[in-house]
Amino acid sequence: MPEKEKLRIDKYLWAIRIFKTRTMATEACKAGRVKLDGQNIKAAHEVKVGEVYHISKGIERKVVKVTGLLENRTDAKTAVLFYEDQTPVEQRPGFQSMFHSPLLRRDRGAGRPTKRDRREIDDLQEGFFSKEEEDDE
Known part of the structure; x- marks a missing residue:
């Protein structure tokens, strides 16, 4: 070259x-x-x-x-x-x-999450975001 x-x-x-x-x-x-x-x-x-x-x-x-x-x-x-x-x-x-949290996406046009969907989302996010809240207290 x-x-x-x-x-x-x-x-x-x-x-x-x-x-x-x-x-x-x-x-x-x-x-x-x-x-x-x-x-x-x-x-x-x-x-x-x-x-x-x-x-x-x-x-x-x-x-x-x-x-x-x-x-x-x-x-x-x-x-x-x-x-x-x-x-x-x-x-x-x-x-x-390997260390990033999973992206939570919903299909377009799926509407608002149901109460059940919301609980599943909260369970998924629990390990990723709760640590920051515990540090603040």
Whole structure:
């Protein structure tokens, strides 16, 4: 893969497949969700090999170390060669999903929950939210 000497951070994050589009990468930089040494960086920031970036993407947090400069978006197997994921295990989505409470959803058009449904929902939520209430007392 051809390596370029100067590369913008938004283009780099798009090329290594952190963001789906370059526009999304640019907006993340503008919103302060891409940081270098605790400082927000602009989308035009020049990427250098060895720098470590902290990226927030929704509830997901990533720590990425630059190992090479990738100018164009390629397949995922190739993109992985140009960065090192240093995200702590506790912050990875697979680890976090084990500890999140289940999403309680009702089918659209099902109407209000019956008294029986409400009791079942309360029983499901009991272990997740009651601990906070006990701490407050």
